[in-house]
Amino acid sequence: MKQSAHLLCINPKCGQIYPIVSRQIKCEKCGHLLDVEYKEKPPTKLKEIFYQRRSRDSIYNESGVWRFRELLNFAEIETEELDQCSKFLVSLDGAEGRQSKPYHMSKVSNFVGIGNNNLMLQPEGYNPSGSFKDNGMASAVTHAKMTGAKKIICASTGNTSASAGMFAANENMECDVYIPDGQIAPGKLSQAYQFGTQMIKVNGNFDDAFTKSLDAANEEGSYTVNSVNPFRIEGQKTIPFRALEFLEWEVPDWIVYPGGALGNTSSCGKSLIELYNWGWIKKIPKIAVINAEGANTLHNLYNGEFENEELRWNGGSPNLELVDRYYDYMNKNNLGPKTKATAIQIGKPANIAKGLRALEFTNGCVIQVSDKEMLDGMSVVGLNGFDCEMASGATVAGIKKLVDDEIIKNDDIVVGILTGRQKEPLLPIDYHNDPANKFAKPPRI
Ligand SMILES: *Cc1c(COP(=O)(O)O)cnc(C)c1O
Numbered sequence: 001m002k003q004s005a006h007l008l009c010i011n012p013k014c015g016q017i018y019p020i021v022s023r024q025i026k027c028e029k030c031g032h033l034l035d036v037e038y039k040e041k042p043p044t045k046l047k048e049i050f051y052q053r054r055s056r057d058s059i060y061n062e063s064g065v066w067r068f069r070e071l072l073n074f075a076e077i078e079t080e081e082l083d084q085c086s087k088f089l090v091s092l093d094g095a096e097g098r099q100s101k102p103y104h105m106s107k108v109s110n111f112v113g114i115g116n117n118n119l120m121l122q123p124e125g126y127n128p129s130g131s132f133k134d135n136g137m138a139s140a141v142t143h144a145k146m147t148g149a150k151k152i153i154c155a156s157t158g159n160t161s162a163s164a165g166m167f168a169a170n171e172n173m174e175c176d177v178y179i180p181d182g183q184i185a186p187g188k189l190s191q192a193y194q195f196g197t198q199m200i201k202v203n204g205n206f207d208d209a210f211t212k213s214l215d216a217a218n219e220e221g222s223y224t225v226n227s228v229n230p231f232r233i234e235g236q237k238t239i240p241f242r243a244l245e246f247l248e249w250e251v252p253d254w255i256v257y258p259g260g261a262l263g264n265t266s267s268c269g270k271s272l273i274e275l276y277n278w279g280w281i282k283k284i285p286k287i288a289v290i291n292a293e294g295a296n297t298l299h300n301l302y303n304g305e306f307e308n309e310e311l312r313w314n315g316g317s318p319n320l321e322l323v324d325r326y327y328d329y330m331n332k333n334n335l336g337p338k339t340k341a342t343a344i345q346i347g348k349p350a351n352i353a354k355g356l357r358a359l360e361f362t363n364g365c366v367i368q369v370s371d372k373e374m375l376d377g378m379s380v381v382g383l384n385g386f387d388c389e390m391a392s393g394a395t396v397a398g399i400k401k402l403v404d405d406e407i408i409k410n411d412d413i414v415v416g417i418l419t420g421r422q423k424e425p426l427l428p429i430d431y432h433n434d435p436a437n438k439f440a441k442p443p444r445i
């Protein structure tokens with residue numbers, strides 16, 4: 001099936017469009033981010049085809065991203081022609097998204113207080129580079145190649161660089177990574193080095209590194225792969241697709257994510273908007289975004305903790321001046337983001353507008369959890385034989401808090417996304433060596 005697509009400004013009052021091969025990240029008219037928009041509606045009979053593709057006769061059917069290629073066909077290819085797939089679609093031998101699906105984890109269910117049948121967790125850490133980023137990187141690097149880029153560029157809290165480096169190595173492209181000096185988990189940094197990326201150390205935090213990387217990506221032949229890139233968002237739509245497929249397209253009550261730059265939240269929102277408009281789903285799950293207490297910009301703005309105003313998408317006119325004033329206030333008072341969960345240590349979520357849109361469409365909510373709660377969440381996942389990193393522990397901690405507060409009801413169906421694998425060996429070691437921790441099993445002498 002061939003689709004035609006273009007880029008569209010997310011501001012409904014603007015409507016600016018760009019051709020699909022454009023490298024434009026922001027609308028030149030109004031400054032908002034862009035969406036990939038598809039002109040036709042994919043037929044629901046594809047549900048059956050997606051399921052059958054798992055028989056693994058080609059890497060594009062094996063891939064957990066490209067198996068759903070009709071729903072993200074920005075490359076405008078004949079999706080049934082495998083030679084066209086191999087000419088355009090970037091894949092790490094079908095490994096992106098291949099292992100990820102929802103699992104029941106009884107100890108997590110006990111901990112959060114929902115029946116085991118009603119809670120599922122989807123470990124996106126079981127992607128080839130160890131985080132959900134591979135879903136969106138496969139699609140972003142596909143688009144980078146469509147534009148003739150030779151070099152991909154990103155700023156990273158760690159996992160983005162590992163994923164970008166992996167795909168760049170596989171595609172013989174260059175990869176420059178802007179990192180906040182001294183703030184990246186060595187386990188992630190070492191991956192990026194190993195994949196041959198060029199590190200550029202920035203004196204500052206992630207938000208500073210990100211600004212520098214965007215400037216660098218303006219150069220001819222360079223291409224930014226951070227989640228402000230609308231094509232990252234397209235690949236990450238397959239995270240909810242896989243969850244929904246597992247549930248036979250019966251919609252859960254909640255989908256829960258940790259919130260950093262809000263690319264994941266945005267892509268989940270976009271996927272649900274599309275599926276709903278296309279008639280693929282009849283009900284809309286609520287999205288819950290879980291911030292770290294030390295990096296809680298969205299939480300503060302969404303819940304009216306700043307200037308008593310609850311920031312909303314507001315039909316496409318969010319009060320972005322309020323956001324700017326909040327950032328000024330952060331800068332003036334030196335309130336940089338601070339949490340041990342480095343993957344979500346982000347003070348200025350670049351996708352905030354798209355994130356708000358997702359929250360409005362799904363009638364979602366935003367809460368915050370402490371570092372200690374995230375570590376408990378991370379640890380109880382381990383006791384089920386899965387591992388995840390601290391930022392993913394926010395999902396478990398957040399579900400627990402929402403159940404405790406009776407926002408999630410006992411009989412609700414909940415899918416929580418575990419965004420990445422454990423890459424910081426000292427965290428579990430330190431956790432278990434301190435008997436004061438809830439799930440600690442200290443060593444015996
Ligand atoms: C990138 C990342 C996040 C944050 O995701 P956003 O889409 O930026 O909100 C959370 N967890 C892990 C493990 C990550 O790598």
Ligand SMILES: [Zn+2]
Nearest residue numbers: 009014027030
């Ligand atoms: Zn615009």
